[in-house]
Amino acid sequence: MKKEIEFTINGKSRKLTVKPNELLLNVIREDLGLTGTKYGCGTGECGACTVLIDEEPVLSCLTLAITVDKKKVTTIEGIGTDENPHPLQQAFVETGAVQCGFCTPGMILSAKTLLDKNPNPTEDEIKRAIEGNLCRCTGYIKIIEAIKLASVRMGGRRK
């Protein structure tokens, strides 16, 4: 029982036919070829598969693709390019907040939602915003620094 869904992916409208047991993560990576979104634990612990649905971070490994019909999905590919990176992407590079890089797409998307809603977050608010994204390399310090730097550059004033 396949069904056609129509949704927005990174600003573009797409129609796809999906089976009801297909996960959004697999559709994004395999059907759409957007491999920035990662498969980590598959059980909702690690946040590597984080995407934004209607601007909120959710787990694409625990989302059925069929349920995103008429919704707006944003992946890491949708917020910046190599030539014109998002301030968060630029700040992560400059700060050394990326080591193996596996958590980075999800980490940046969680941080983007935070800064869009709260341009000048406290350190505690930053930690809460990325609580669902596990990083096994950096120890988070540089990630938090990068988010602070981006918040300054994006116009949120910081003491």
Next chain:
Amino acid sequence: MLNDLEYFEPETISDVITFLAKHGKDTKLIAGGTDLLVDMKKGKVKPKYLVNLMKIPELSHIIEDGGGLRIGATTTFREIEESKLIKEKYPLLFEAARAMGTVQIRNMATIGGNICNALPSADIPPALVALDAKAKIVGQSGERFLPLEEFFVGIRKTALESDELIREVHVKSPPAGSGTAFLKIGRTASDLATLNVAVRVTLENNGACKEVRVVVGGGVGPTLIRSKRAETLLEGKILEEPLIEKTAREVSKELKPRPTSIRASPFYKIEVSKVLVKRALMKALGRAKAGEDR
């Protein structure tokens, strides 16, 4: 991989009930999916039909109503956490909702799904029981209300019939003179609870304890435990630290963690409960005296 299945997206509650009446035994209702899809990936459940509740507008709301609150079953934890009304007037629910999972999980998981999954380590159920919450259940034979503590009948077992679903959770506004507290111990900030405690203390004008709820969760039995001993020991008394300490020790005797308990040994859970229950009671008492909760 997930098993093959048929998927339905009804727009009204009555459509769900009609479907469940026919196919209830082969059907799983899905809301946030954060528990169900994990179980399906592990092959623990293989539903023939999946019915998505998230497209039903009448299931998602937070409404203040006649001295209480009605929370629709598919209201997400994030919506509860970010509700001004809940933060101001039901801080216990705010604290418990916030303690659950991660931002991503809270954007997906729903109060109804969390309750129906009936994990003894869930965070919001103890808070709801401390506020004398009731589940509004609808099914083929109409609607019924069940106090939430009676809704949980075992590990992952509820009082729901196969043709029923939770429509709303009704919470009473904490009476004047109340203070509440939710405390949790977990292995990490976003883990399920090793132990959690929700407390409501309601004081008389003269300062004596009028009503108290001490509800302990986190795998201290097949379901959460509403301590009767705490109610007997504290109601009618002036609450002071030695009495609260004694009560916390008595509460620990009501807990029955399994020897195979996952997140901590039964010994640890019982020892730590004495500390956590005491702290929660002291915190709630302080708030009741300060008039921080209404």
